Amino acid sequence: MQIPCTDKELFIFKKVATVAAETNTPAYVVGGFVRDKIIGRATKDIDIVCIGNGIDFANKIADKFKPKPHVTIFKTFGTAQIKLLDTEIEVVGARTESYRNDSRKPEVSPGTLQEDQNRRDFTINALSVSLNKGDYGELIDPFKGVKDLQFKIIRTPLSPEETFSDDPLRMLRAIRFATQLNFTIEANTLQAIVTEKERIRIISKERIADELNKIMLAKRPSVGWDLLFRTGLLEIIFPQMTALAGAENIEGIGHKDNFYHTIQVIDNIAAKTNDLWLRWAALLHDIGKPATKRFEKGHGWTFHGHEIVGAKMVPKIFAQLKLPLNDKMKFVQQLVSLHMRPVSLTKENITDSAIRRLLFDVGENVDDLMTLCEADITSKNPNKVRRYMQNFELVRKRMEEVEQTDRMRNWQPPISGELIMQTFNLVPSKNVGIIKDAIREAILDGEIPNDFDAAFQLMLEKAAALGLKPVP
Missing domain, CATH: 1.10.110.30 (Hydrophobic Seed Protein)
Structure with a gap:
């Protein structure tokens, strides 16, 4: 075998080679598996092409394993999948393809190995290795794919x-x-x-x-x-992304190209996390800037409220791109809407109330928000970068201090709507909301501690002001 393989992979190939010899059916390892093995990239899936019926060949391969693994058949595509613990083998008969102009779904007919390699997308994916008795392990490279891998x-x-x-x-x-x-x-x-x-x-x-x-x-x-x-x-x-590109200049004052800034932010965050949706939040964090771009004479370019506009755009973009309209979308939307808030907290004389409100609004995603904010620093000036990072570190410390005192992360109100209704014999109504909002605002502003007794006392006071009395 000319490509490096594990003992398990060699064991699988020997099984396939045995079936190929017994049934007089030429078979080959093809595509991404061969490519990834040559360049040393991790791979779990193995693609096998046979000259004949791929589904029949897959069933015969499965018969060689004890216990026999499950075979999933896709008749429409003439393919079959065999699952062996953490390895998935896909088997298909060699084929040739022709296409209609209005569809990417080909007309398929049986073909030779050469015809099968001709239809591959790229030279590096058109490599194959023989599993046949006469030339077992030989690398077949009709389009110099190995050279393209090298270069x-x-x-x-x-x-x-x-x-x-x-x-x-x-x-x-x-x-x-x-x-x-x-x-x-x-x-x-x-x-x-x-x-x-x-x-x-x-x-x-x-x-x-x-x-x-x-x-x-x-x-x-x-x-x-x-x-x-x-x-x-x-x-x-995705035209909304291209709208970020370019930089205008008026009166000698320009602004950064927000498209290239954005993709730098994605790289910055990719260096910190593999979280797909945090990366999407990085991609969309400034998506509202084109709609909010203004030139203010004597001041320069502004993008006031771009985070709010961008957050409103997120559901439409997710629907447009067929991304999941679930908690993942809400997570991205939340981070887009809040990504400017920690910046404002780096200024002097920021109150605990402002910190408390951010913790309340972002909840359990506070660390992700700060990671996004830090990734948003794309300045080429190392002194400026250092200053921003130090400021964000101070914000983190302030949040930790407030969190330890006030327990605002994943905050739940000490007084529920149900308790308010029960105490004053109310049905769901405006007065219930007024009392709940008053308690929440008092806690966020630091007027009362975040505990049940203080909140209960304030509930009684606000209810009395509304003319409500507790039920005896």
Whole structure:
């Protein structure tokens, strides 16, 4: 075997080779597994191509294992999956494909290994290793994919225009692989993405979102977002992001390019966390700036309220991109809306009340918010960066002090609405809300401690002012 494999993988390949010999069915390891093994990248999935019926071949492979593993069959695609603990084997018959202009779903017919390799998206994914008796372990590389791996190049086996027109998702895959592997997209291949970019419109939003999330989880997501922008794909799939690009200059006063600032923030936060949704919060933190950009004579450029406008945009963007409209979206929305608050707390004479209110508003996500705020520092001036970081460290300490005293994180009011209604024999009404709000504001302003006795006494006072008396 010319590629480095574990004992477990060699054991699996011997089983496949045995079936290939017994059934006179040529079989090969193909695609991403071969690529990742050559470059030393971790991989769990193994793709097998056979010259014949992939589903029948998969069942015969499964028969070689005791106990027999579960085989999942996808008749529509002519593929089968075998799950062996932490390894998943996908088996398919070699095929050739032809495409209609309005769909990325191909007309499929049985083919040779060469035809199967011809249809692969990139040279680095068109590699295969024989599992056959005569040439077991031999690497088959018809498009010099190993050389492209060595020089870190993404290119298509055949014409890139035809490759991308047939299946436009491959344009996003090219950008995703370039981002994940830190490879360069070959010039003709990159130009073909620009030429064929409109074809991306036939791809489902769900498939696009899947590729965007993989870009977001890369070590340096900015590589992918920059490529999406420069190829014109971003304007089609996510125009709100392209609106951030560019910097105007009036009266000799300019502002930073908010697009490139934003993708630097994503890289900054990616160095601290693998949390996908915290990375999305970084991507969207300034999304409201284009709508709020103003030039104030004698002052310069302003983006007042961009965090509020941006937070309102988040649900629509998540729906547009087919991202989950659940707590993940609410988390991103919360961080976008609050990301300017810690900045204001770095100023002198900030009251405990202001700290308390931020802790109340952000709840358990306070550490994520501070991580975002620190990632938002993209200045090239090391002294300025150091000063901002020191200020945020002071905010963290202040929050810890207030939290220890007032227990505001995950705050629950000491007096519930149910207790108010029970005490004064009320039904849900405006008066219940007035009393609850008064207690909350008094605690946040530091007028009373965050405990039951003080809150209960204030409840009685506010109720008396409203003409309410406790039930005997």
